[in-house]
Amino acid sequence: xxxxxxxxxxxxxxxxxxxxxxxxxxxxxxxxxxxxxxxxxxxxxxxxxxxxxxxxxxxxxxxxxxxxxxxxxxxxxxxxxxxxxxxxxxxxxxxxxxxxxxxxxxxxxxxxxxxxxxxxxxxxxxxxxxxxxxxxxxxxxxxxxxxxxxxxxxxxxxxxxxxxxxxxxxxxxxxxxxxxxxxxxxxxxxxxxxxxxxxxxxxxxxxxxxxxxxxxxxxxxxxxxxxxxxxxxxxxxxxxxxxxxxxxxxxxxxxxxxxxxxxxxxxxxxxxxxxxxxxxxxxxxxxxxxxxxxxxxxxxxxxxxxxxxxxxxxxxxxxxxxxxxxxxxxxxxxxxxxxxxxxxxxxxxxxxxxxxxxxxxxxxxxxxxxxxxxxxxxxxxxxxxxxxxxxxxxxxxxxxxxxxxxxxxxxxxxxxxxxxxxxxxxxxxxxxxxxxxxxxxxxxxxxxxxxxxxxxxxxxxxxxxxxxxxxxxxxxxxxxxxxxxxxxxxxxxxxxxxxxxxxxxxxxxxxxxx
Amino acid sequence: xxxxxxxxxxxxxxxxxxxxxxxxxxxxxxxxxxxxxxxxxxxxxxxxxxxxxxxxxxxxxxxxxxxxxxxxxxxxxxxxxxxxxxxxxxxxxxxxxxxxxxxxxxxxxxxxxxxxxxxxxxxxxxxxxxxxxxxxxxxxxxxxxxxxxxxxxxxxxxxxxxxxxxxxxxxxxxxxxxxxxxxxxxxxxxxxxxxxxxxxxxxxxxxxxxxxxxxxxxxxxxxxxxxxxxxxxxxxxx
Numbered sequence: 001x002x003x004x005x006x007x008x009x010x011x012x013x014x015x016x017x018x019x020x021x022x023x024x025x026x027x028x029x030x031x032x033x034x035x036x037x038x039x040x041x042x043x044x045x046x047x048x049x050x051x052x053x054x055x056x057x058x059x060x061x062x063x064x065x066x067x068x069x070x071x072x073x074x075x076x077x078x079x080x081x082x083x084x085x086x087x088x089x090x091x092x093x094x095x096x097x098x099x100x101x102x103x104x105x106x107x108x109x110x111x112x113x114x115x116x117x118x119x120x121x122x123x124x125x126x127x128x129x130x131x132x133x134x135x136x137x138x139x140x141x142x143x144x145x146x147x148x149x150x151x152x153x154x155x156x157x158x159x160x161x162x163x164x165x166x167x168x169x170x171x172x173x174x175x176x177x178x179x180x181x182x183x184x185x186x187x188x189x190x191x192x193x194x195x196x197x198x199x200x201x202x203x204x205x206x207x208x209x210x211x212x213x214x215x216x217x218x219x220x221x222x223x224x225x226x227x228x229x230x231x232x233x234x235x236x237x238x239x240x241x242x243x244x245x246x247x248x249x250x251x252x253x254x255x256x257x258x259x260x261x262x263x264x265x266x267x268x269x270x271x272x273x274x275x276x277x278x279x280x281x282x283x284x285x286x287x288x289x290x291x292x293x294x295x296x297x298x299x300x301x302x303x304x305x306x307x308x309x310x311x312x313x314x315x316x317x318x319x320x321x322x323x324x325x326x327x328x329x330x331x332x333x334x335x336x337x338x339x340x341x342x343x344x345x346x347x348x349x350x351x352x353x354x355x356x357x358x359x360x361x362x363x364x365x366x367x368x369x370x371x372x373x374x375x376x377x378x379x380x381x382x383x384x385x386x387x388x389x390x391x392x393x394x395x396x397x398x399x400x401x402x403x404x405x406x407x408x409x410x411x412x413x414x415x416x417x418x419x420x421x422x423x424x425x426x427x428x429x430x431x432x433x434x435x436x437x438x439x440x441x442x443x444x445x446x447x448x449x450x451x452x453x454x455x456x457x458x459x460x461x462x463x464x465x466x467x468x469x470x471x472x473x474x475x476x477x478x479x480x481x482x483x484x485x486x487x488x489x490x491x492x493x494x495x496x497x498x499x500x501x502x503x504x505x506x507x508x509x510x511x512x513x514x
Numbered sequence: 515x516x517x518x519x520x521x522x523x524x525x526x527x528x529x530x531x532x533x534x535x536x537x538x539x540x541x542x543x544x545x546x547x548x549x550x551x552x553x554x555x556x557x558x559x560x561x562x563x564x565x566x567x568x569x570x571x572x573x574x575x576x577x578x579x580x581x582x583x584x585x586x587x588x589x590x591x592x593x594x595x596x597x598x599x600x601x602x603x604x605x606x607x608x609x610x611x612x613x614x615x616x617x618x619x620x621x622x623x624x625x626x627x628x629x630x631x632x633x634x635x636x637x638x639x640x641x642x643x644x645x646x647x648x649x650x651x652x653x654x655x656x657x658x659x660x661x662x663x664x665x666x667x668x669x670x671x672x673x674x675x676x677x678x679x680x681x682x683x684x685x686x687x688x689x690x691x692x693x694x695x696x697x698x699x700x701x702x703x704x705x706x707x708x709x710x711x712x713x714x715x716x717x718x719x720x721x722x723x724x725x726x727x728x729x730x731x732x733x734x735x736x737x738x739x740x741x742x743x744x745x746x747x748x749x750x751x752x
Binding site: 010012013014015016017018019020026028029030031032034064067068071072075106107109110111112196 | 523682683698699701702703704705706707708709710738739741742743745746747748749750751752
């Protein structure tokens, strides 16, 4: 029989050299630097491009499963996550946790017993997260240990302070596993990309820059996790309250049942409820890989801004007690401060972004109309083609700093850079309150690609976060700009494409978001 | 079709160097990748190829030759590998393959330096006949070594061998004798440092696995590394 001492003495370093990939990484035979480390969460790591692996090397089952986990990273994870982070589809933390879930699923599929994969810190982590009421981290951590032996202990820790969270988190784990099983089944029938695929989307062998196919599944799950981890919008809270009033609702009875086991540290009744209702959880769907897309690189060009545009969006005169010309003489008797003069206050400025693709069917006159209605704003339009080469301009600044161009570029037909252009527009805000107006029909597309929910969801999230106002026609955009100038209350509006995508992915109505 | 097209880079380099007429080449890198085989068989070896395996105990007998008792009680001169390679087929020079030249003793090393010198400078007097021997046109030398750092080689030797190629994986032809499912593993593990698994071990593993299954074969051939090997294959084939 092998004694504990013998198991400790053994040095069972794995063989990452043997791993085959399709993206060019680990292709050339060369030695990896494999160093021993403790069998604790956070200690093991794998660097595919520098060929480094830190793993526990002793002869224990936990060590063996950790070795398999790290080997699976060497097999399927991208060599460089930089290009994925740059895509901005999901947050870095969500991507890391979704990748842990994918790797663990594949490790189990390879025949390793994931029940051994726990280091005893899971319960503490659950307690800590629930005590802080950190729903976001609770969701991400659930994904990171989904399918592992430590999940139950983690949920025990969660129950100590937020008992109602546990069923919801368990359901998230179940949905993650269900999604991976679905992808795996579809891939085995040839209807989807295998979870473990390391083929590059472009076919080029460059592990440092290219996107590997299997990781699109991770990205999709990550984006879905981001949605689940998000704190609810105020109107969604109202919906939840309505839901609570309904005695037939399953989530209500479930939450009430868990309240009986309420642990220490529960301050308020409201804190016990998970921020995500059961109905919302079930209606949120991960984006399918076939709905994934990518944007072209944004290349900005400032046109010659030759024409002066007087005025400014939101600029107005207000009463003042100092000045030369008493334009408001009537205030001599009505205003205790006798503000009979005028003072000009600067407008907030603003940014107007124009989708100049073929589907918008705008001509030069339309663009000029929008520009003239947006004095003092930064105005830009974008369009690109799938055959555009890197470096060719696809976003043109038509107006800025009180000047505008009279030369409007010709539309090149495609969209290609909707989200990068939107992010650029947000960065151009002159002040925190400056409005951003996006003139688009919502038909956002990557270069040479069809409409994809993944890309539209990315645009929707950015619009919600940065309070971007959307209009699809020139007349309504001009009307909106006039309303902004007159400081009238603005109503938010969403194009049909966005409404449909949002409904498909989240089960919620985008029009409820104000 | 370019014969180099599907070859690994190191073998492409070797083919290009030999095809360009470079006649002094060092092949270095991990053992068991077919360096000696390449020296003996690849490139122009129609005039014959002779192999010298250097050890500390070897003498110049192996290099230039020496007297051996003949059948009639006299002593006859026997040429060494270097002289045979110099002569080749009598018209053009042959190929001399020197394994582990760095392990040769001082006097043998000095003789080898003389033997591998340029055709214009190399000369040797046969003690039996007094004839002056020179290498024939076309004489070439391939030296193989497991030394990883070429700086460790004596400068006189480095000077004679301007071209050094690191062979880090077996030639694809050598992998054809393995079962298809382990060919790629054999290629990748050839240069895995401490965890290296030689081509010969893979040959034995392939043979054993056919009769006794993967697990038994791995335990017999790889010993304590068997678990790591089998786990890696499990992960790789997911």
